[in-house]
Amino acid sequence: MEPIKVLIVDDSAFMRTMIKDLLSSDKRIQVIGTARNGADAINKLKRYEPDVITMDVEMPVMNGLDCLEKIMNEQPLPIIMLSSTTVEGAENTIAAIQKGAFDFVPKPSSTISFDLRQVKDELIKKIIEAQRANIKPLRLRNQTFKGKQNTATDQVFSYTQKRNNKLVLIGSSTGGPRALEFVIKNLPKNFAAPILIVQHMPKGFTKSLAERLNFASAIEVKEAEHGEILRNGVAYIAPGGKHLKVRQVGHSIVSSLTTDDPVKGHRPSVDTLFFSAAKLKNHQKIAIVLTGMGSDGAYGLEVLKHNTDNTYTIAESENTAVIYGMPKSAIQTGYVDKIADLDEIACHITRFVNER
Known part of the structure; x- marks a missing residue:
């Protein structure tokens, strides 16, 4: 070569x-x-x-x-x-x-x-x-995908139980900040669920990412803090150098930041976030794996699917992923429900959250 x-x-x-x-x-x-x-x-x-x-x-x-x-x-x-x-x-x-x-x-x-x-x-x-x-x-600098509003006609949100609390989980790595921008900017202001994001990034950079996304988006975007109660319409980004987990406290979901050992070389780790969310039995979850090197998120996605019957999963398509490693690894598990281009993902997330 x-x-x-x-x-x-x-x-x-x-x-x-x-x-x-x-x-x-x-x-x-x-x-x-x-x-x-x-x-x-x-x-x-x-x-x-x-x-x-x-x-x-x-x-x-x-x-x-x-x-x-x-x-x-x-x-x-x-x-x-x-x-x-x-x-x-x-x-x-x-x-x-x-x-x-x-x-x-x-x-x-x-x-x-x-x-x-x-x-x-x-x-x-x-x-x-x-x-x-x-x-x-x-x-695609300065472009905002508008979403293919009429393409998601395959009845992917076929939940029959009454509407429960919803939780959105997103993992990304290389190419992720731009992919996150396209997704987050296209979510509505009255978004009815918390969003938890793990983006592989060192300490000191995630705060700037959160601030720029917050400025550009209708919803609030912030760096996650330890022990805060998660609110609908807010996206929480795991701080560089710390794992982001979630846990149930009474009727609320609370964030937890830890300095446990890196997982597959990553801290924060997508797998770690997914593992913790799998323990929440009374929440419907949508888990999305975006562009990135390696396989972080694939095993966590399996755990989500094995532990809960109310989780829907999406992997970014090879067509739009800057690096197809993480989405490809997720797809190879056999537990991805939908492979979607980047311009479709915000639409899928919004439909999932609004589905009763």
């Missing part, structure tokens, strides 16, 4: 050299060039024809966000952002993902020594996945 051609964009000569040395250690990757800012990167795209770009955010002349936007409009490529873990860095990173960046890798927090070796494996893994990504959804 031909090596993956990577263009490195960073205004620091030290960082360019460091990243090049780290990536060149893997035979699957070929660093074909470097650029010192966004304008330099644009000029070098036709010359180098990279498969994947790594890009800093803060740069002179043309910053990473402007460069990203120009590339995604004119010559879409998978772009991995190297981002600061500061509050401003997190906000810029989420903005980059919403503009079409494939994913990001946080820079080490030290301002003295950028020891990128601690993120070497993560960066290489994401470059390899990026080269296989479906970047078509990444081009």
Whole structure:
């Protein structure tokens, strides 16, 4: 197989050299060039024809966000952002993902020594996945899917019991922030159920994600807090570095945040959220697995189906998923009720919640 051609964009000569040395250690990757800012990167795209770009955010002349936007409009490529873990860095990173960046890798927090070796494996893994990504959804910048309101005619919501409390569970990883935006923005303001979301993301970034989704959506979106009573019409995002669980307290459902060991390398874990929800016997649940690498959520989905007879499950289709790993693993369990394009999912969720 031909090596993956990577263009490195960073205004620091030290960082360019460091990243090049780290990536060149893997035979699957070929660093074909470097650029010192966004304008330099644009000029070098036709010359180098990279498969994947790594890009800093803060740069002179043309910053990473402007460069990203120009590339995604004119010559879409998978772009991995190297981002600061500061509050401003997190906000810029989420903005980059919403503009079409494939994913990001946080820079080490030290301002003295950028020891990128601690993120070497993560960066290489994401470059390899990026080269296989479906970047078509990444081009849908500033578009909001309207939902195919008349396509869900297959009687998928055939519950016969009286209307119970409803709970929406969503798991996502790579490509997830943009997929979540399309789903959450299309839910109505009077949405009659709580929504719990696990998005694979490090500490410091989930709060910015919640704030941006909250600004863009009719419903409230917030980072989950430990011990809060879940309310209808609110989406709760698991904080980076903590598992999100739910439990029944009296007639209410309460959130629980823990620092238990990672599950399949993830904390927060989609499986962990699904496991906890499976213990709620008096709630109808809809569980959705969106784009992402790996198989997180697949086993949890099985547990939901085995433990409750009032759970409906959806996996995002290969047609719209940026990375089909998580949805594909969920489908392979045999417990997915519906495979849906991203533009259909909000419609399915709303119908499920409104079904009596």
